[in-house]
Amino acid sequence: MSKSSRKIAILFILPVIIFYLVMAIYPFVSMVYESFTNLNLTIPHSGQFIGLSNYFAIFQDPLALSSIDFSAMVIYIAVPVEMILGLVFAYLIRGLKGEKIFRTLFLIPMMIPGIVFGIAAQMIFNYLFGAANYFLSFLGIQPVAWLGQAATAQFVIIFLDVLQWTPFVFLIIYAGLLSVPQDLIDAAKVDGANGWQAFLHVEFPTLKPLIYVALIIRIIDALKIFGKIYMTTWGGPGTATSSWSFYIYKVGVSYGWDIGYASALAVILLIVSTILVNILIRFLNLGEQLGISKEA
Incomplete structure (x- = not known):
């Protein structure tokens, strides 16, 4: 040039x-x-450098610690369920009569914004006139305060996350299944393998890199869960459904305007996400799975 x-x-x-x-x-x-300052928009002349004080304060903040609990709950409950359901649906839908129709319908939840999911959840799980309690009444079950109790509110948020993001996992694995060479499957069947054995020993090993990539993406996204909480429970009851990212919003925008402390929380989230992703990449040996050599 x-x-x-x-x-x-x-x-x-x-x-x-x-x-x-x-x-x-x-x-x-x-x-x-700003994470090293005391910047607070409600306090005049704030913004002085205070070193690591904001970071030390995080470990003494019970609200921050409870946010860690719920964020971890989303990761170790919602993400595994999404991975399993995505794999199962991809396997079942492939080759099914009306496959294109089912595939399109199955992807609809993924295209709906989290805010819309939250508004719909408020109506469905409303204690007085929600559809959930309406159907429970046919079974003779008393109405449940879905969004007013810690356990049920956590269930609602996790359910919404699974409903929205299982199609994402499905799409990745489904695309991977379609890319498996048919010759390999035919060769396995010639050797006497049935459909399940061909999937388990031929197709599944080729899907591992895609499954690992989907897992990492979902973990990163689960750490940032916000919209459903904002529109559904506002982190309640109490702090039962307050995620780390939602707590950052509450501290920095909603009621605190404590920009310095919120920035420190955001930096911690970034550090944790980076460390977690790197650990997963090394543990799953993702570079080798994807055929990326260190020399490259």
């Missing part, structure tokens, strides 16, 4: 670079700096 062509190319990409610096890099650097 000549120097003049290179200059023209740089001019074309320069607006994108500037936009990225202004909209992504600057806010990130600002957030990290």
